[in-house]
Amino acid sequence: MDLNKTFSAVQYASRKLLALNDEKINQILLAVADAAEKRTDFILAENRKDLDRMDISNPKYDRLKLTADRLKGIADDIRKVAKLPSPVGRVQKQAVMPNGLKIKRVSVPFGVIGIIYEARPNVSFDVFSLCLKSGNACILKGGSDADASNRAIISVIHDVLKQFGADLHVVELLPSNREATAALLHANGYVDLIIPRGSSNLINFVRQNATIPVIETGAGICHTFFDRxxxxxxxxxxxNNAKTRRVSVCNALDCLLVDGDRMKDLPALCAPLQESNVIIYADxxxxxxxxxxxxxxxxxxATEEDFGTEFLDYKLAVKVVEGIDSAIAHIQQYGSKHSECIVTExxxxxxWFCREVDAACVYVNAPTSFTDGAQFGLGAEIGISTQKLHARGPMALEEITTYKWIIEGEGQIRK
Structure with a gap:
């Protein structure tokens, strides 16, 4: 599939974005938020087409489903992004060298960001808002499961962009087929960064096949350790909150570890889970x-396979461990470096737990369900990075910018 003309158009649009001031960007974002609410019926009708093709028992179903309340929440997040200060043009460092050269490091957009995601239509709004605010153009490659929803959302965004005379290619939705994925992964010279959002299979595929830089937003195999x-x-x-608030998201709890000295308290710890019919796989x-x-x-x-599984369902593994060292060792072996929690006084x-556990987010006496860009005051998120290079944890505006050095001289010559 030859998508180079599309990629070239997006790249050109990204350069035009550099001339768009923050005031105009905020006006566009607020108009998109309003449009998302005004056109709720249209978006939900298209979303229903996708839902009707999916088995309701599929763990992806909840992620795919849009509601009026969820769209309102999305619109509110877009408005929060509009209120945030621009991450572009910030002077991060500056100095005058002994030879008189003035050197400064300034934040700049990546340029063109490609997002590959599965049945998560909210990503279409989230990515657009964050990319526009940070001066990036974006190329979206959604899955076939959510294609009608994604196309509806992008059409709403494009209608707003037309009203402001903006280049529609600042956000481009590719066909939902595999050929488009392959083309995006090899769009060298056009795309500056790829961010996958989805299952571990999708993330591994992107990492192994992309020929342009990738930031991994890993699967969430999350633990809570109940300390002695x-x-x-x-x-x-x-x-209960970490497991049942929303089971289909990456910050949902998958494994409860309990110190052996507190095993008698296990029934009380698990009692609230009964109301949601959570299946427990216990050692x-x-x-x-x-x-x-x-x-x-x-x-x-429990079987060995139950530990290290991201259930995305009303299921939970439970294991008794011999103290904090054993809990940390278990997390090291089975965790995905996403979000981990200790309950202790x-x-x-x-x-000790915060120091030794290797994860993007480590919690003390709070559920992993808080791992979210909006909850961290970032407005929204483009993903949860579980890697260590460039960005880690919820990625928002600052994380999708890079920097360049600007050097001013008066004719100095290097000897």
Missing amino acids: YGDVKKGAAIV TLAYASLQGHYPAELLKE DKEHAD
């Missing part, structure tokens, strides 16, 4: 502790 000094009331609420000790205290039809014996253990 943990508070049961806090722990039960944290576990031998946890199973013995929960048996008779948790519904038998929801209690299963002991500051030494809290500090």
